[in-house]
Amino acid sequence: MTTRTHPVDGELIEAAAKVARTRCRGDNHTMAAAARARDGRIITAVNAYHFTGGPCAELVLIGAAAAQGAYELDTIVAVGDRDRGVVPPCGRCRQVLLDYFPALEVIVGPTGRPRGVPVADLLPETYIWADHRLDTE
Numbered sequence: 001m002t003t004r005t006h007p008v009d010g011e012l013i014e015a016a017a018k019v020a021r022t023r024c025r026g027d028n029h030t031m032a033a034a035a036r037a038r039d040g041r042i043i044t045a046v047n048a049y050h051f052t053g054g055p056c057a058e059l060v061l062i063g064a065a066a067a068q069g070a071y072e073l074d075t076i077v078a079v080g081d082r083d084r085g086v087v088p089p090c091g092r093c094r095q096v097l098l099d100y101f102p103a104l105e106v107i108v109g110p111t112g113r114p115r116g117v118p119v120a121d122l123l124p125e126t127y128i129w130a131d132h133r134l135d136t137e
């Protein structure tokens with residue numbers, strides 16, 4: 001594991017926490033995510049729970065960012081509603097985030113001790129989607 005030495009993006013954590021506090025409602029929206037785009041903007045989103053496999057906040061955020069013209073994300077964090085604090089990404093999100101943004105930093109860790117880790121460190125020895133696409137050769 002590689003822990004980056006620079007301070008974590010506290011503004012990003014607060015942005016996700018604010019969305020979690022103010023926008024998460026009932027069982028459908030229980031997680032918020034915030035990402036720092038390459039141009040400095042903060043993009044936020046909430047999950048869209050559904051028993052068929054509704055997307056996590058991180059995945060909704062990728063689409064929301066693209067809809068705003070932000071195709072490169074540098075850092076992402078997810079925060080749970082009901083003051084659950086920073087929540088690490090699930091396995092599906094780790095894979096998607098790695099495939100979309102190989103250099104992404106993910107903020108993880110307990111409340112009061114957040115740390116940024118490269119997304120690749122969250123999926124050691126992983127399948128790399130781009131390596132198996134025929135049009136990448």
Ligand SMILES: [Zn+2]
Pocket residue numbers: 056057058089090091092093094
């Ligand atoms: Zn997820």
